[in-house]
Amino acid sequence: MDFEALTTLPAAERITELFAYFADRRAREAAGPSSQPNVWEVFRYEESMAVLSDYETFTSDKTALIPEDQKRLAQAARGNFIGIDPPLHTQMRALVNKAFTPSTIAKLEPRIHDLSENLLDEVFGAAEPGGEAAFDLAQDYASQLSASVIAELFGIPQADHKVFWTWSDGLIGSRPFGELGTVDEEAMRKIGKLLEEASLYLLAHVAERRADPREDLTSTLASVEIDGRKLQDDEIFGIIAMFLIAGHMSTSLLIGNTVMGLAEHPDALAEVRADPGLLPSAIEEVLRWRPALIRDQRVARVDTVLGGTPIPKGGNVCVWLASANRDERVFADGARFDIHRDPNPHRAFGKGIHFCLGAPLARLESRIAVEGLLRRTSDIVPRDGVALHSSVGLIGPVRLPVSATLAER
Numbered sequence: 001m002d003f004e005a006l007t008t009l010p011a012a013e014r015i016t017e018l019f020a021y022f023a024d025r026r027a028r029e030a031a032g033p034s035s036q037p038n039v040w041e042v043f044r045y046e047e048s049m050a051v052l053s054d055y056e057t058f059t060s061d062k063t064a065l066i067p068e069d070q071k072r073l074a075q076a077a078r079g080n081f082i083g084i085d086p087p088l089h090t091q092m093r094a095l096v097n098k099a100f101t102p103s104t105i106a107k108l109e110p111r112i113h114d115l116s117e118n119l120l121d122e123v124f125g126a127a128e129p130g131g132e133a134a135f136d137l138a139q140d141y142a143s144q145l146s147a148s149v150i151a152e153l154f155g156i157p158q159a160d161h162k163v164f165w166t167w168s169d170g171l172i173g174s175r176p177f178g179e180l181g182t183v184d185e186e187a188m189r190k191i192g193k194l195l196e197e198a199s200l201y202l203l204a205h206v207a208e209r210r211a212d213p214r215e216d217l218t219s220t221l222a223s224v225e226i227d228g229r230k231l232q233d234d235e236i237f238g239i240i241a242m243f244l245i246a247g248h249m250s251t252s253l254l255i256g257n258t259v260m261g262l263a264e265h266p267d268a269l270a271e272v273r274a275d276p277g278l279l280p281s282a283i284e285e286v287l288r289w290r291p292a293l294i295r296d297q298r299v300a301r302v303d304t305v306l307g308g309t310p311i312p313k314g315g316n317v318c319v320w321l322a323s324a325n326r327d328e329r330v331f332a333d334g335a336r337f338d339i340h341r342d343p344n345p346h347r348a349f350g351k352g353i354h355f356c357l358g359a360p361l362a363r364l365e366s367r368i369a370v371e372g373l374l375r376r377t378s379d380i381v382p383r384d385g386v387a388l389h390s391s392v393g394l395i396g397p398v399r400l401p402v403s404a405t406l407a408e409r
Helices: 011-028 045-053 071-079 088-099 102-124 137-153 158-172 185-211 217-223 233-263 266-274 276-289 359-376
Strands: 031-033 039-042 132-136 295-300 304-306 309-311 316-320 377-382 397-399 401-406
Touching (some): 045 295, 102 132, 137 158, 158 233, 185 233, 233 397, 266 276, 276 359
Antiparallel strands (some): 031 039, 377 401
């Protein structure tokens, strides 16, 4: 089956066939041309890491593709250091790193725990211990928790947390599954329209925090300085938009993928229930085995060769992280789900200068979310009606109906 054929399959079947497609191509070549024009796909670990590590040959910067009429998109791009290269990336990331410290993440843990418990109280409702509760784990729990954590991080009032989910879902879901090339103008216009709405709120929020700083990341970003350089308001807006796009939905999907992955492997689930200390390792295996973000994208700056395959200047390079994470050259029996896998050098969060800044937060949030579910239930069973994200680069449930049996106290 070629990639084009995958686009016609139902979402659940698509996961199985997508990984079969990766395995077939990976066995035959490290990288190769796609069935789509001007796209080259990368399947093996070593070559994937080579692309992600070499920004001089493979650029992340696609600002030249932004239509001239998309003012807000161009504005947001200024703070989105995922999509820029050095030297500007180096300066921007250094400023954000100065604000987004390990202590910042550590301070969030009690609040994430409280948010998780409050949401679980809501979804379990009046169910008694030993009784059952039915709810949508993705919509009612994972997505709301993830959106609220990012909102809390940036100091957004709780009354406005829900709108974060709306923005993020629209921003990340702007492209259908089958498109592998660079973002087209239609998709950019959809994103630009959403950012226009978000910018009215977020720029006002940044200005308010400059005038009246609080204990939140927006205030810190407004104050950090390196060599006399401070972040401008539109750059901070772009950073918040980046977290909305890259942070909220991917973490929500990770929580859902963890629950689904453990449900599909009852022995592993029983081990984690018996020893919650295994949960971090289980989450790392989910990140490898079924990552939320399944690909990364670059554009070749020059004519080059990757794994024996010529790639021309301007060629779109689709790095399949989900394929690299199962490369048998690095991961023994890579298709097998193994919560004891060690070492586990997966690249679900990327590599090199664009390694995900929010990786520690995603790990922390997912651990707390799944830990709370397992502690307060004796059984969680996915039901009919599971719906997977339809965007080109994501795998995970946006709807996950479950029946949960509440644990005896």
